[in-house]
Amino acid sequence: MKLIIDTDPGTDDAVAILIALAHFTNDEILGITTVAGNVKVDVGTRNALRILEHAGRNEIPVFEGEAEPLERELETAEWVHGTDGLNFVPFPEPSKEAEGSGAVEFLRDTLENSDERITLAVLGPMTNIGKLIRDFPNTKNKIEKIVFMGGGAGMGNHTPVAEFNILVDPEAADIVLSSGVPLVMMGLDVTHQAISTKERIERIVATGSETGKLLSGLLGSLLDIEIVKQKFPDGTPVHDAFVTAYLVDNTLTTGEVVNVEVETESKLTIGQTVVDVNNISGRHPNVHWMNKVDDEKLFSIITKTSELLK
Ligand code: RIB
Ligand code: CA
Secondary structure, X not given: OOEEEEEOOOHHHHHHHHHXXXXXXXXXXXXXXXXXXXXXXXXXXXXXXXXXXXXXXXXXXXXXOOOOOXXXXXXXXXXXXXXXXXXXXXXOOOOOOOOOOOXXXXXXHHXXXXXXXXEEEEOOOOHHHHHHHHHOHHHHHHEEEEXXXXXXXXXXXXXXXXXXXXXXXXXXXXXXXXXXXXXXXXXXXXXXXXXXXXXXXXXXXXXXXXXXXXXXXXXXXXXXOHHHHHHOOOOOEOOOHHHHHHHHOOOOEEEEEEEEEEOOOXXXXXXEEEEEOOOOOOOOOOEEEEEEEOHHHHHHHHHHHHHHOO
């Protein structure tokens, strides 16, 4: 498989990236592209470099992406991920820089020149991907599939109906959802079903690796946030991990192929993904919407990650 990870690291992004680094080779992970979301894009870029530094995988190139959504003001989530983006979990300082070219240029060149289709793992706002498809539509034919964390059927985490990644750049999400590219959606409906309980974190720490300590820091870091603790007293979801864990084992989740569209106009419901679970609209079923997860399997993959990455 050929894979590009598009990310706004982000504590759960970091878990997702570590899963990919543990299970895929440098020949399979063609690069990491960063985008503004949880934190400003330069902070996310530095975090991507820090994660690679920790894993000893500096051969994987990092390309800095869009600093602002396609049409809106950037909204970040430092209140969730900390001003450093990793809630001060002690990843090392990077010993290299991001590449000179930008994320969309890298995505376009790599897709155009690849002799096989490439899977995109999208962990943040879809700004880079939306810009790629809008400006270089021919690249769509070289995308194997897009597995993304975002949205939810009638549920939100930043407004009553909108999930953060989609809310930050609904116009970009609209381009991706109407692109015709095969889409796999890991929305809040499924990510809220897998919780980083104390027992699961202890199992990860018991592997004894440095990675295990960092994972424990990442998984436990949101529990200091009152609103998160109230909703998830036993542990927090690890949204982005679903994307790369699914690429490791696609029996992780099950779902249905349904129509999903996004609200880009309404003040009240901007960023809502409208998931037509009962096929009422008759609109084209464009998304493999996941709604069930084997949560034990998710944490086995995370524990395995801790064993495989020292
Ligand atoms: O709503 C959760 C998503 O928003 C995750 O991708 C998290 O990293 C943030 O980007
Ligand atoms: Ca993210």
